[in-house]
Every structure is written in C-alpha cells, then in structure tokens.
Amino acid sequence: MTALVSLSQFLSMMALAGFAGVALWLAARPPARMAAPTPVPRRLALAAAATAIWCGALYAFSPGSSQALVIQSLRDLAMLFWLSGTFWSASAPMSRPQRVILWMLVTIDLFALLLGGAAYLRAGAAAFPWMTPTLTVGAMLVAVGGLLIVDSGVRRAGAGQRMPMMAVAGGFAMLWAYELNVQLIGALTGETASTLIQLLPAVALLVLPTYVVAAMDAGRERMQLSRTAAMRTLLLLGGAAYLVLIGLTGAVARMIGGDYTELAQATSLVVALGTGGILLASARARAWLSVMISKHFFEHRYDYRTEWMRFTATLGQGAKGDGEDDGNLYRRVAKALAELTGSPGAWLMLPAARGGFRVAEQWRWPAGIDEDATLSLRSAFMLQESRHIVDLDAQRRGQPAQDLAIPDWLIADNRAWVVVPVVHFQRMIAVVVLHRPPVSRALDWEDLDVLRIAGQQAASYLAESQSQQALSEARRFDEFNRRFAFIMHDIKNLASQIGLLARNAERHADKPDFRADMVETLKISAGRLSDLLVRLSPRERGPAAEAGRVLIEPLLADVAAEVRPRRALFVGCQAGLAAWGDRGSIRQVVQHLVTNAVDASAPETPVQLVAVAEQGRVRIDVIDQGCGMTRDFIRDELFKPFVSTKDAGFGLGAFEALQIAQAMGGAIDVASEPGQGSDFTLWLPLADAQGEAGIDPRMMKVGSK
Structure with a gap:
C-alpha cells in the first residue's frame, strides 16, 4: 500500500506541473492570436488552474480526504464555468432544463466551498471528518449533473464546435465518471475503494492531453491526427476494449464458479474469430464499418488531403498500375470519381454523333458496356445547364431536385447510383455514372460538393487531352x-x-x-x-450554299447512272420525297457511300439504294453484302480522319461525309457485322417538315468544310 501511495503522490506532482503549465500557457497568450472567442480560452485557463490546485491538494492531503473534496468543489466550479461558456452560446444553445441543472450544480459547489471554509476557520482540520459524507454526496450530485450537461451539450453542438474543445468536455466527463464510480462503489459496499481513490491522479494525467490539444488549438497551432493514425488508434482501442471484456468475462465466470470459465473463453474466441472472418471476407461488412466510423468519429466524411492527392495521381498517371492499363484517360476519370465515393465501378459517356451521349468507357462495371445505353440530347442539355449531381435513388423515389429527363433505362438499372456531369466552363465534356457502393447511403452536401469539384478537375484534364488531340x-x-x-x-x-x-x-x-x-x-x-x-478526289467544298428543297429520286438516279459502268444498283425511292439541304452536298455524301459499298462488296453481289420518309426525316439507306465492319471499328475509327481500311486510302471520306451531313442538320448511322455486309443510313431534314415549321430557306446555310 505504501508503494501505491508513493505512486499516487508522484502522479499528483506530474499532474500539478502539467495543468499549471497549460494554465500559464493559455493566460500568457494575447487575445489577438486566439482563434476561438476570447472568453472560452480564458475560462479554459481558469479550469486548468483550478485542476492544478486540486492536484496539489491530492499531493498534500491524499486523494479522498475532506480537504481534497473541498478543493474538488473549486475545480468543479471552474469546469462548470468553462462548460457554460462552451455550450451556452449561439452555436450550441443550452436548453432550459440544462440551465437549471447548471445553476443547481454551481449552487452545490459554492455551498461546499463555503461550508468547508467556514468549518476550517471554526474548528480547523478536526472539522473535516464529519463533513466527508456531506461533501461526498455533493460531489456525486455534481458528477451526475456534469455528465448530463456534457452529454446533452455534445449532442446539440454538432459541427458548430471545434473538436479540441469537445475533447476537453469528454475529459471532464471521464474524470466525473471515474469519481462517480468510486463513490458509488463505496456507498454500495460500505467500504472505501482505497486503490481506486489512489489512482485519481492517474486519471487526471489521462485528461491532461485534452487540455494541451485545446490550448494549441486556441493559439492557432492546431494539432490533428491524420485519418490513418486516428483509424489505427480506434483499432488499438477496440483491441484494448476486447481484452478488457475478456478479463471481465473471466472474472465473472470465476466468481460464479463451475465450468463457465472455459465456456466464456471459447465463446470469446468464437466471437472474435467470427467477427474478424466477416470483416476479411465481406466487402460489404468492411464498407459498413468504414461508413460507421467516418460518420460517428470524424467531423468530415472525407480526408480531403489524402483523397485529393489520390484523385490527382489517378488522373495524371499514364502507365500501368494495379494490373490495369491506365493509359486510357477516360477510364482513369471514371476510376478517380468512383474511388472518391467508394463505388466499385463507373461508366463514362461521351458525345454521340447523332447528339446526346453514349457509353464509351467503363471501369470495373460488372456487366461491361451496354452498346444501346444513350443519354438523350434533352437530358444532356439539362445536365449541362444545371450542373446538377443526380442522386438516382431520389429519382426512383419520385423526389428529384428538378426534372432532368433522366432516361428510363438508367432509372431501371438499380446498380446505377449517381450521375456526375463533367463540365468544362459552359460545355459538358462527359457524363460519369457511378455504381452503387456495397453499403448504399444517401448523398449529403459534402458528397455533392466533392463530386462537383472533382468533376470540374476531371473536365480540365479531358479538355486538355481533347485540345492536344485536335x-x-x-x-x-x-x-x-x-x-x-x-x-x-x-x-x-x-x-x-x-x-x-x-x-x-x-x-x-x-x-x-x-x-x-x-x-x-x-x-x-x-x-x-x-x-x-x-x-485528288473532291475534298474541299466551295463557298456556303443556300439550302433548299431537293428531290431525292432524280438525285439517286444520277448517282446510279454514274456508277452503272462498275455496278448495277437497285434503287427504290418514295414518290415525291424531298429533303431540305444543298443538292451538291447531298449527292457528294450519297456518292461516297455508294462508292464505298461497291468497293466493299464482290462484283456479283448487289448494292441497294433506298430512300423513304421516316419519323419526320428523310432516310437514305445504302446496303451492301460486303465484308462488313466490327462494332469497335465503327465506334472508334470509322468517322475519324486518316483512318481507312483501304491500302491507298487517306481515311477522309467517311469523316467528310459525316461533317457535311451534320452541317445540313442530318446524321449518319451505321449497322454492320463482319461478313454480313453494311447498312449506311443518311438522315436528312424532310423538306415538307421544314416548310410546315415556317423556316425561311434564305436563312438556312449549309456550312462549308
């Protein structure tokens, strides 16, 4: 016991020096350097000084003595004074019951101080023994009330308070909880828990770091653990809690007797192995644990420094990494945005030739790319104008922030979670669809801000890449x-x-x-x-020509007559069909498509040229039974300049034909399979539809190339 008393005195001196140093540190700081409002650090200095005096009383009179209980009232009064300045503010207002409890506790502490002072002046140290029960009851009431104030204040404060200040409140709660536990053990057993009382200075030393961190924060010298260090600390605390639980379980089993000790050990081992196995084998369990820790232990969901460094590194790396070919910038953009939110996969959609956006790239999407997945021109326009991060779950619940015309196929796919527009200035370069994470959650303001800023950063990379390509x-x-x-x-x-x-x-x-x-x-x-x-086949067009009503049937007849020496064409045209555009431009596009069809097919196979009105537009199909093309070639290379399947070709014909068609308000679609021929479809505005719309022919020009 003598050794325990000596240890208690040594710890008391250490706690006295530590709290006194913090109090002097805070008191010496000029108000201009303090980040928090001036009264809060001053009250913290007062609380540190009162705690230092209490530690001195523990050294001088021993823990549990009446003198220490009187000085403890002074310490509690200073701590309550600090709590009132922290939690009784505009950012964390106290409720009326809390204010009543606070005033009651202040009254009890003042009464204990006055009673102890008066008794000492009247009878000296001999008066303290008979006062001990009264002081103990008062200390218990203050501890219970202080715990209630800290708990309610922390829950109501939320993010409005600085985390170091909240840690000090937690230190107060730990000290009060320990003292209340010691006093309750003595009241219930009728015996003084001398060992626990002698360890009070050790508990005070455990509280001291919260004062130090708060003091550094008040002077703008903030000390913060990294998220990695915090996570490891939590794991160590979890392991310590597990060991304590094992010890308590064994102690209880020994008290009960029988064979329960081995049962308790086996049960603990099974629970530990089962929990560890679930965390190792289940990605969903790990994701759930990560979400819970981020939600309840950290002020922000994201470790912005770490996440931004990883995001930038993912966008910038061009070499292979993690067994994947990261040379594709589009895939890296999808990967970087997915990793921000913990999504297991992502789609990236790019502008399509006919307008809107199509799926062009994916990162770890389970079922690959859906060739028919497109975003309409209206949806793309709405996303570009609003720059809205779309929570698809809200769309499915019928609670959209605004009508963004999200396509039905995307709503129906429950794997799709979030739609992120990648906008560079006023132009939307791409659209990223994120896969639902293992543990789904609703998006909050922090998710939206991070995705919006990350999308803008990714857009700058894509814009630079496209500029380099151009x-x-x-x-x-x-x-x-x-x-x-x-x-x-x-x-x-x-x-x-x-x-x-x-x-x-x-x-x-x-x-x-x-x-x-x-x-x-x-x-x-x-x-x-x-x-x-x-x-030197025609590559340059003349000046801009005026658009007008062009009869399709005679134009197709002229093309067929020109090609007839090489191949007889089957020509079919709807009677009276007329397109809106420039006759020479339309003929050039049709002639190019027919020439390609003839070149791609064997001499004995027919080539068809068919024109009809469909969906308010003119549709001209050039159909052959030649060698055909792969979908990858059509999607990635057919309409790119300088890419050709012909040995002596320049690869500009299809590119120029598409440019001419789009300049007239049309488009070109291709359906082809290797060995089964090709069907090139030229879409043009219908002349009758243009006339009904009241468009002046003189106002329409066909752009030159």
Missing part, C-alpha cells in the same frame, strides 16, 4: 496539305509536257513516228492523270 489532327492535316503540294507539282509537269506535245504536233503531225510517240505519251499522261485524280 492539335495533333491539325498537324496531320498540315502534312496532308504538303502532300497536295507535291501532287500539284506533278500535275504542273504533266500540263507542261502535254502543252509541249501540242505545240510539236502543229509541226510534226504528218510524221508516222511522231504520231506513234504522241499516242504513247498521251496514254502515259492519261494514266498518270487518272492516278492523280483518284488521289
């Missing part, structure tokens, strides 16, 4: 133009050669040898010109 294509066009310069040089040489031949013919036309040489030269020149003409 610059690369421009450079390739420049190279292509330089090739034309060489071709023009060859044409000039041929023209000079033919001109010289014509001048010589005036003088030597009657000579047989000259005529033979002339014929041979003309054949060679004609062959070279034919080759150049093939290479």
Whole structure:
C-alpha cells in the first residue's frame, strides 16, 4: 500500500506541473492570436488552474480526504464555468432544463466551498471528518449533473464546435465518471475503494492531453491526427476494449464458479474469430464499418488531403498500375470519381454523333458496356445547364431536385447510383455514372460538393487531352496539305509536257513516228492523270450554299447512272420525297457511300439504294453484302480522319461525309457485322417538315468544310 501511495503522490506532482503549465500557457497568450472567442480560452485557463490546485491538494492531503473534496468543489466550479461558456452560446444553445441543472450544480459547489471554509476557520482540520459524507454526496450530485450537461451539450453542438474543445468536455466527463464510480462503489459496499481513490491522479494525467490539444488549438497551432493514425488508434482501442471484456468475462465466470470459465473463453474466441472472418471476407461488412466510423468519429466524411492527392495521381498517371492499363484517360476519370465515393465501378459517356451521349468507357462495371445505353440530347442539355449531381435513388423515389429527363433505362438499372456531369466552363465534356457502393447511403452536401469539384478537375484534364488531340489532327492535316503540294507539282509537269506535245504536233503531225510517240505519251499522261485524280478526289467544298428543297429520286438516279459502268444498283425511292439541304452536298455524301459499298462488296453481289420518309426525316439507306465492319471499328475509327481500311486510302471520306451531313442538320448511322455486309443510313431534314415549321430557306446555310 505504501508503494501505491508513493505512486499516487508522484502522479499528483506530474499532474500539478502539467495543468499549471497549460494554465500559464493559455493566460500568457494575447487575445489577438486566439482563434476561438476570447472568453472560452480564458475560462479554459481558469479550469486548468483550478485542476492544478486540486492536484496539489491530492499531493498534500491524499486523494479522498475532506480537504481534497473541498478543493474538488473549486475545480468543479471552474469546469462548470468553462462548460457554460462552451455550450451556452449561439452555436450550441443550452436548453432550459440544462440551465437549471447548471445553476443547481454551481449552487452545490459554492455551498461546499463555503461550508468547508467556514468549518476550517471554526474548528480547523478536526472539522473535516464529519463533513466527508456531506461533501461526498455533493460531489456525486455534481458528477451526475456534469455528465448530463456534457452529454446533452455534445449532442446539440454538432459541427458548430471545434473538436479540441469537445475533447476537453469528454475529459471532464471521464474524470466525473471515474469519481462517480468510486463513490458509488463505496456507498454500495460500505467500504472505501482505497486503490481506486489512489489512482485519481492517474486519471487526471489521462485528461491532461485534452487540455494541451485545446490550448494549441486556441493559439492557432492546431494539432490533428491524420485519418490513418486516428483509424489505427480506434483499432488499438477496440483491441484494448476486447481484452478488457475478456478479463471481465473471466472474472465473472470465476466468481460464479463451475465450468463457465472455459465456456466464456471459447465463446470469446468464437466471437472474435467470427467477427474478424466477416470483416476479411465481406466487402460489404468492411464498407459498413468504414461508413460507421467516418460518420460517428470524424467531423468530415472525407480526408480531403489524402483523397485529393489520390484523385490527382489517378488522373495524371499514364502507365500501368494495379494490373490495369491506365493509359486510357477516360477510364482513369471514371476510376478517380468512383474511388472518391467508394463505388466499385463507373461508366463514362461521351458525345454521340447523332447528339446526346453514349457509353464509351467503363471501369470495373460488372456487366461491361451496354452498346444501346444513350443519354438523350434533352437530358444532356439539362445536365449541362444545371450542373446538377443526380442522386438516382431520389429519382426512383419520385423526389428529384428538378426534372432532368433522366432516361428510363438508367432509372431501371438499380446498380446505377449517381450521375456526375463533367463540365468544362459552359460545355459538358462527359457524363460519369457511378455504381452503387456495397453499403448504399444517401448523398449529403459534402458528397455533392466533392463530386462537383472533382468533376470540374476531371473536365480540365479531358479538355486538355481533347485540345492536344485536335492539335495533333491539325498537324496531320498540315502534312496532308504538303502532300497536295507535291501532287500539284506533278500535275504542273504533266500540263507542261502535254502543252509541249501540242505545240510539236502543229509541226510534226504528218510524221508516222511522231504520231506513234504522241499516242504513247498521251496514254502515259492519261494514266498518270487518272492516278492523280483518284488521289485528288473532291475534298474541299466551295463557298456556303443556300439550302433548299431537293428531290431525292432524280438525285439517286444520277448517282446510279454514274456508277452503272462498275455496278448495277437497285434503287427504290418514295414518290415525291424531298429533303431540305444543298443538292451538291447531298449527292457528294450519297456518292461516297455508294462508292464505298461497291468497293466493299464482290462484283456479283448487289448494292441497294433506298430512300423513304421516316419519323419526320428523310432516310437514305445504302446496303451492301460486303465484308462488313466490327462494332469497335465503327465506334472508334470509322468517322475519324486518316483512318481507312483501304491500302491507298487517306481515311477522309467517311469523316467528310459525316461533317457535311451534320452541317445540313442530318446524321449518319451505321449497322454492320463482319461478313454480313453494311447498312449506311443518311438522315436528312424532310423538306415538307421544314416548310410546315415556317423556316425561311434564305436563312438556312449549309456550312462549308
């Protein structure tokens, strides 16, 4: 017992020095440096000083003595004074019952101080023994009331209070709870728990770090644990709690007697192994635990520094990582946004040729990409204008923030959780659909802000990438133009050669040898010109032409007549069908599609050219039974410049045809399978529909390329 008393005195001196140092530290700080309102740090300094005096009383008179109980009343009064300044404020107002409890506790402490002082002045130290029961009852009442104030104040304060200040309130609660426990044990057993009383200075030392952290916070020298360190601390505390529970279970089993000790040990082991196995094997259990810890132990859901560093690293890395090819920026964007919210997968949608957005890339989406999954032009416009993060669960419950015309297929897919528009300035570059996480939850303001800012950051990466791609294509066009310069040089040489031949013919036309040489030269020149003409197929259009009503049937007949030497076409056209556009442009697109169909099919297979009115537009189908194309080629390469399946092709025909069609308000669709032929569909505005809409033909122009 002597050793325990000596240890208690040593701990009392350490606690006295620590609390005195914190009190002096806070008192010496100028008010201008304090982040919190001035009264709160001053009251904290007063509470630290009173606690230091109490620790001195523990050293001088021993814990549990009447003198220490009187000084404890002074300490409790200072602590209540600090609590009133912390929780009785605009950010965390006390309720009326709390204020009543606070005034009652202050009255009890003042009474204990006055009673102890008066008794000491009258009878000296001999008066304290008979006062001990009264002081003990008062201390118990103050401890119970203080715990109620701390519990209610912390629950009502929420995020309005700084976390270090809340930690000090928790330290108060720990000290009061320990003292109340000791006093209750003595009251119930009738014996003084001397060992627990002697350990009061140790509990005071455990409370001291909360004062230190709060003091640093008040001086803007905030000390914070990283989320990783906090999580590991929680795990260690959980392990310690498990060991304590094991010890208590064993103690209770020994008190009961019998064979319950081994049963308790086996039960504890099974529970521990079962819990650990569930956490290791179940991603859903781990996700649930992570959500619960983030929700109840941290002020913010996200560790912004860590998450932003990981997000930026995911967007910026171009090499392979985690066994995946991260060279695809679109997939990296989907991955980065999914990892922010703990989603196991994501879709990324890009602008489609016919308007709207289509699924172009995915990251770990379980069923892959749905080729028919598209976002309509209206939905895309609404998302671009509102920049709204769409909670699809709210859409399914019929509680949307606003009508965003989300397609039915996306609502029906319960795996889809959130829609994030990726907007760069006023243009939506992409749309990301996040997969539902293992533990689904409702989005809050923090999720929305993080996804909105992350979407803007990702949009800047995508915009830069697209700009680089456009610059690369421009450079390739420049190279292509330089090739034309060489071709023009060859044409000039041929023209000079033919001109010289014509001048010589005036003088030597009657000579047989000259005529033979002339014929041979003309054949060679004609062959070279034919080759150049093939290479110089029309690529440039003239000035902007006015759109007008174009009859489709005669236009198709002209194209068929031009192609007839190579292949007979089956032509079918709805009577009187007319499109709205430029005749030369429409003919150029149809001629290109027909030429491609002829080139792609065998000589004996037919090529069909069919035109009808459908859905208020003109539909012109060019159908062949040739080699066909893969879906990947159609989606990724068919309409890109400089990509061609022909050995001598420049890869500009399909690209130019699409540009011309879109300039007239039309589009081109392709349906093809390898070995089964292709169906190119040219959509154009219907002339009658344009007329009914009251559009002035002079106001419509077909853009030049």
